Amino acid sequence: MSIAQDWLGAGGLLSQRLVDFQARDEQLQMAEAVESALADDATLIVEAGTGTGKTFAYLAPALASGKRVLISTGTKALQDQLFRRDLPQLLSGAGVPLQIALLKGRANYLCLYRMDRARSLPAVQGNRALQQAVMAVGVFARHSDDGDLAPLEAQMERHPLLRPHITSTAENCLGSECPVFNDCHVAKARRKAIAAQMVVVNHHVLFSDYVIRQDGFGQLLGSVDAVIIDEAHQLPALAAQFFGIRVSSRQWRELARDSREAAREAGDVPGIEQQAEALEQAPAALDEVFEQLAAQRRSLVQFLALPGAPQALEAVRGQVMALFEALRPLEERNADFAALTARALDQLERLQQILDEPEGEQVRWVEPAERGGSLYATPLSVSEGFRQMVAAYPGAWILTSATLTAGLRFDHFVSQMGLESARTLALGSPFDYAAQARLWIPRDLPQPNDPQHSVQVAQLAASLSGVTEGGVLVLCTSHRALRDISDRLRRQASQRVLRQGDAGKAELLAEFAADGHAILVATQSFWEGVDVRGRALRVVMIDRMPFAPPGDPVADARALALRARGEHPFRAMALPEAILQLRQGAGRLIRDPADRGLLVICDPRLQTQSYGRLVRKSLPPMPECANEAEALAWAQQL
Ligand code: SF4
Incomplete structure (x- = not known):
């Protein structure tokens, strides 16, 4: 029997020891693939649909393997969740003692040297509020063991000038020349990470470690036997940023x-x-x-x-x-x-x-x-750079996310990342989409570039929200659409309208979830990382297919390069990238086996253009409403 089966199977270790744990076939399949990739030092790419339980599916075999493992995830919030909730839960369930560490980017740790200097700077002394904030940080410094600034986040939001005075950057850090290097929190956190059996970082730290290779960076990747990258759909954009x-x-x-x-x-x-x-x-x-x-x-x-x-x-x-x-x-x-x-x-x-x-x-x-x-x-392409990164650190590399395929194929992601020889595995979501969700693509809306498009999307959102009594998330593809649609909704809808930018993301999501009847209009960062379970989120509306805006210099240059190679830029790049983003947005709807909802994509091109079929095939298998009456009837009973 595999270790995966022992830990995650029905009647296995976690079923016996964790109250809420339920064995899932998809999770077990993923864990078995991870287990063999770890054993063979292979590269594995896994798409695991929402609800698979992919975190345990990679953590369990990683813990059981006895290897030193680096885990990288997309954001600080996910990093904290993994380190403070998922890992301790699994460790207590498995009864395995293990040295684990969390390593964030340097902007999250107090820089003792800069804080000390800040107290005597004229710019600080001349600003009473800032001076008091720096003094409060001094008190925090006396009690903090690790210098992690998470408890001061609210204070730093109130005083935007504070963070640069009390943290370092790769550019201004004095490194081993620093007079307080022995007490440096950044250096201590790195040393701790290098000594741990399992280290949790985010993608910025991962790429910095590889690209910057200074002041102790570069040691982290070199010190582990395996790398597991969650939220791997973010890699192409981040690699382009770090390799440039x-x-x-x-x-x-x-x-x-x-x-x-x-x-x-x-x-x-x-x-x-x-x-x-x-x-x-x-x-x-x-x-x-x-x-x-x-x-x-x-x-x-x-x-x-x-x-x-x-x-x-x-x-x-x-x-x-x-x-x-x-x-x-x-x-x-x-x-x-x-x-x-x-x-x-x-x-x-x-x-x-x-x-x-x-x-x-x-x-x-x-x-x-x-x-x-x-x-x-x-770089026009990050494939060679990422291939070299993987080759530089032999061992297992496991990349996973809920959205890595377009049209059920990994081709686009695999060629973007230069991982043609990797093993791949696609696992659907265990949710019952046929019973839990419906898709509606309204036919009569204007084309997305018509000025009337936003007007009608807002009208539709207002009337749907009237039927469902709120619980609507409107995802826009541009800030212009965000402003336009939210302004109109505030005039037309009876429900409360929350808008991205009115408060921080975490605060807005908490308000939306607590209200239960609000409409939230957002763009960019809200297409992913939104996990509102239950009735508070009943409808997701997407204003249009998220193609890169025309005139974008990077997309245009990549399209030219593809054309020069005889490839079709729309099919080879624009469409798969838009599908991946659309899948992220659509993935906000069903987060739990008890969730039910309606996905509305307000882009009539999906009805008229041939690529509409590929887009539908890429979405979770939810039945499509034939017309408005069907959609409203479904919405009414949500
Ligand atoms: S080594 Fe760098 S981060 Fe550490 S205290 Fe000195 S300047 Fe700050």
Whole structure:
């Protein structure tokens, strides 16, 4: 009998010891595949539908294997859930003592060095609220063993200036040169992680460990026998981010601010202070150019064609160079100036790399932010980079998520990640979709690019919400649609309308779940990670197929590259990517065997275009309502 069967099978270890545990066939199949991949040091890709219990399906064989395992998941919240709820539950059920560790990104740990410096900075002393907040952190520091800032999250939300003063970045950390390195919480957390049998990280930490490889990074992947990546559908976007290069107005301003503060503290280097002040002012002209982009991503070539762009960029580059030249003679003076010199040089090199990068393997693009923006060079494909990452750390690699296939095939994900030789396994959800859910694709809506589309989606949401007495989640594909639909709903619907941005995600979801009759309108981050069980969520409405917006420089460059290889960009990239995102959104509806609901996709193209069939085939097997009357009848009895 397999270990998976022993632990997760009917009558197995967990059935006997955990009150709520129920054996599930899909979970057992996944656990057996994970068990053999761990034994063979193989790469395995598993799609496990909602309700499979995939966390236990990989944790149980990983624990039983006796191997050192790194587990990476998508967000800090999921990381905490895994470490504080799922793992302890499994360990107590199995009665296995094991050293486990949680490792977050450095922005989640108190930096003792920067906190100490912050107390004497004029910027802090001149801001009474900030000064008090820093003092409160000092009290926290005396009692905290691990420096994890989770208990101060609310305080940091109230004082947005606080976090940069009490945490480090890869750029400003002094590493082993730091005078308090022996007490450093970041270093201690890493040492603990390296010594543990099982370490829980998030994908940012995983990629930083591989890409940055400094100050103890790189040791984590090298110290484990197996890597398990949950929420693996996020990997292509994150790999592109980490395998690429970026510089931003924010980084230039932070370099200027830190240099000015170091110069003031030293007291005898007025030249540095002047250069830092000049660099603080320099990005202003560039900010104005970024504003012309009206919140749209553009190619670097388009950006440099805007009036004043080349001159504004050259002015910033010149100021970073001048600051670097001023810092260089002070490099030996102390760790602060050494780190600042290295930072200025790094920023110069990255900017130059982006400007010089030949078109072909990379796409160069810009993205405006609230103030200024960023310049990027992103690889057209991450497949070779990720393949090398896997090859660099031999051992088992297990990638899993509820959404990795499009049209029931792994081809797109597998070729994106360069894992053509991986084992694959697709497991459906154990939920009874035929009894629990219905799909409705209204026929008479305008095309999604028609201005009347949002008007009618809002009307439909208001009338459906009237029938179901709320419990509606409207997922939009753009901020414009989010504003438009939520404004109209606030005028038309009798139920309370919550909108993304009115509060933090966790707070909004808690309000939505507690209300039970609200309408929640959201975009982007709400397409995944929303787990509202029970009657509070009865309808999910999706405004349109989530294709990448036209004119997106990265999508356009990838489409061109595919066409050059003789492939069809829509079929090879745009459609599978939209299907994967649509499946994430649709997955918000049924979260529990007792849930019932209606999924409405407000995109008439699914009725008229041939790809509509592939989209339907990719969704959970729920019956489709033939018309509005059927949909309303189903909605009425929810
Ligand atoms: S080593 Fe880096 S993170 Fe640690 S205390 Fe020093 S500056 Fe802060």
